[in-house]
Amino acid sequence: MQLQLNNFHIKLLAAIFMVIDHVGVVFFPNVLAFRVVGRLSFPLFAWLLTQGEQHTRNIERYLIRLLLLxxxxxxxxxxALxxxxxxxxxxxxLGVAMLRLCRRYPEQRYWIWAASMMAAELLKFEYGAYGLAIVGLLSQFRSNYYWWGIWLGLHLFLAIASSNFGLFQLPAVVTPLLLLITNQQKGPTVRWFYTFYPTHLLLIWAIARSQ
Known part of the structure; x- marks a missing residue:
């Protein structure tokens, strides 16, 4: 039987990889393996975001929920971190806003991508321009040589041009392999998914304080 993952499985994997990463940051800062595994998390969140933007019935509510959280x-x-x-x-x-603007103004999508990446850097969002580039690329995910060439090229360029961040983030390059075995099905609804982020940070902080 061929292994297939639905969106629920991807959500679980993204959450698990994120927790491993953050546990490593707080409790095992000298164990590189935690951080390597953690690099797989953000591209999965980014891909799920592209699915959410595509299928949401209320983009304003989606944006407000992310902002408030x-x-x-x-x-x-x-x-905690x-x-x-x-x-x-x-x-x-910002990724959701970028994707929706690109959907409404497809002829301007490259300018929208560039402006979003610049905003992420100027406003000091986590992952910065890289994060928005990942969202943009995964919104166009195709299992072909052209897409993989751009994906690999981006990570290799970062590894050379910005060795501290680029080499650290390089393990993320394998994450889309998981997307090759997704079946595009939603799977069970999980209402805890976004609230999981502040909740797990609170638990990590509480445990660290108690030690």
Whole structure:
């Protein structure tokens, strides 16, 4: 039987990889394996975001939910992970806005991508321009040589041009392999998915404080 993953499975994997990453940051900062596994998380969140933007019935409510959760999560992100940026939910919110603008103005999509990447850098969103580039690329995901060439080229370029971040993020290059075995089915509804982000940060912070 061929293994197939639905969107629910991808959500679980994204959440698990994220928790492993953050546990490594707080409790095992010298164990590189935690951070390597954690690099698989963001591209999965980005791909799920493209699915959510495509199928949402209310884009304004989607954006507001991400904004409010981002605001609630920011203090926890700072105290739990010593974060110096605006957390990933702000990055995802900007990604949704970028995708919807590209859908409405397809002839301007490259300018919209560029403006969104610049905004992510200027506003100091987590993952910055890279994060928006990943959202844009995964919204166009196709299993062909052209798409994989751009995906690999981006990560190799970063590894050379910005060795600290680029080499650290390089393991993410394999994440789309998981998308090759997705069946595009929604799977069970999970209402906890976005609230999981601030909740897991709160638990990590509480455990770290108790030690």
């Amino acid at each position: 981002g605001i609630v999560s920011q203090p926890l992100y700072v105290v 010593q974060g110096e940026f605006l957390n990933i939910l702000f990055t995802l919110m």
